[in-house]
Amino acid sequence: xxxxxxRCRTLLRAYPRWYxxxxxxEMLATLLEASQPGQSWPSARDARALILGGLRIRAAQDxxxxxxxxxxxxxxxxAALTLLLLxxxxxxxxxxxxxxxxxxxxxxxxxxxxxLLALAAVAAAWFAPRPVVVVLAAAAAGLAAYLSxxxxxxxxxxxxxxxxxxxxxxxxxxxxxxxxxxxxxxxFVANVLPPLALLRLxxxxxxxxxxxxxxxxxxxxxxxxxxxxxxxxxxxxxxxYPVSSLLGYLGYGGQIAWVLSWPLxxxxxxxxxxxxxSFWRLRRQAVL
Numbered sequence: 001x002x003x004x005x006x007r008c009r010t011l012l013r014a015y016p017r018w019y020x021x022x023x024x025x026e027m028l029a030t031l032l033e034a035s036q037p038g039q040s041w042p043s044a045r046d047a048r049a050l051i052l053g054g055l056r057i058r059a060a061q062d063x064x065x066x067x068x069x070x071x072x073x074x075x076x077x078x079a080a081l082t083l084l085l086l087x088x089x090x091x092x093x094x095x096x097x098x099x100x101x102x103x104x105x106x107x108x109x110x111x112x113x114x115x116l117l118a119l120a121a122v123a124a125a126w127f128a129p130r131p132v133v134v135v136l137a138a139a140a141a142g143l144a145a146y147l148s149x150x151x152x153x154x155x156x157x158x159x160x161x162x163x164x165x166x167x168x169x170x171x172x173x174x175x176x177x178x179x180x181x182x183x184x185x186x187x188f189v190a191n192v193l194p195p196l197a198l199l200r201l202x203x204x205x206x207x208x209x210x211x212x213x214x215x216x217x218x219x220x221x222x223x224x225x226x227x228x229x230x231x232x233x234x235x236x237x238x239x240x241y242p243v244s245s246l247l248g249y250l251g252y253g254g255q256i257a258w259v260l261s262w263p264l265x266x267x268x269x270x271x272x273x274x275x276x277x278s279f280w281r282l283r284r285q286a287v288l
Contacts, residue, residue, distance in 0.1 A: 003040040005032060011047055014054025058225045065174075070282045072169050074228040076176050078235025079166040080122045081187055085240055086159050087122070088191035090115030096195065114143040121163060125170050126178060133170050137163035155247055158239060183229055186215050187236075220274070227281035234275035241267035 008031045012024055031046060042050070065073075094112040117140035124133040141160040148156035190211035197204040216233050223230045242264050 004035055004042065007040075008032070008042055008046075008050075011042060011050040012054075014051045015057055016054075019054075019057050055225055067283055069174055070228055071231070071279075072172055073174050073176055074231035074278070074282075075235060076125065076166060076169045076174075077180055077183075077229060077232035078239070079162045079169070080125060080176070080184055081232055081236040082239040083118050083122050083159065083162050083166070084184055084188040085191050085236070086162075087115045087119045088188055090118070092192060092195045096199075099199065110143065110147055114140065114147055117143060118159065118163065121166065122184070125166055126176055126181065130171050134167045137167045155244075157247055158244055162239065180229065183215070183219060187212055190215060223278060223281065227278040230274055230278040231282070234271045234278065237267055237274070238271040242271070 005028065008028055012020055012027060015024070027050075031042065034046075035042075090111045094109070094115065097111070117136060121133060121136035121140050124136050128136075141156075141163045144159040144163075145156040190208070193211070194205055194208040197208055216237075219229045219233055245264055
């Protein structure tokens, strides 16, 4: 394989896999036939055309579904992303207990089990049969309720509700595309690393705190290709900040005025803006 062919194949990855299987060889042959003798790099014009063409094809993928189907997929991803945040919190809590950063606590193993069960339920939403998703989600919800039973019971509402939502949406038919796994994995790692870095590599703590926001910013920029992850981010932000704070305050008998602080209002506004913009774009792109 020549250097030119290898680089053209790399540029063709801008197109979805199914499109490359159907037309990739034809496009590659056309590029190679139009090349000059001794040419080792695609021309700037060809590279720009390939990248823009791939983005246009990817942007059209969600146009084959109805608005309702796209919203269900976005809600699945939003529930999965928020659950992964809760999983990250459970796993880091268990780790910090075992590292004696937190006071010894008899439920450290339950935090680990709760996190792993919820993580398995999220992974099952992509890969496993639908009954497996329900079983794992029910087990994870039950363990989350047990962990909250002696304290703030209202905090069990969020994971249990998200797990139930994920199970129901998976059963409705559509399964999330595996191309979204990178976003789930990146946000999960970005939420796990900061507390652990604070112990061993404290100079990395502050930069790592910005990692989730950088990832979310990249998703917002990707909205012109696929608006559904942006809708999922709106759900993620709403659940991770305003909803969880509201449940925490109410669970401990707090006053509603404490919830109406400017940071929570800011997160609420961000979530509403993202949800409105992505919904408008989905309506424009959808079949019906």
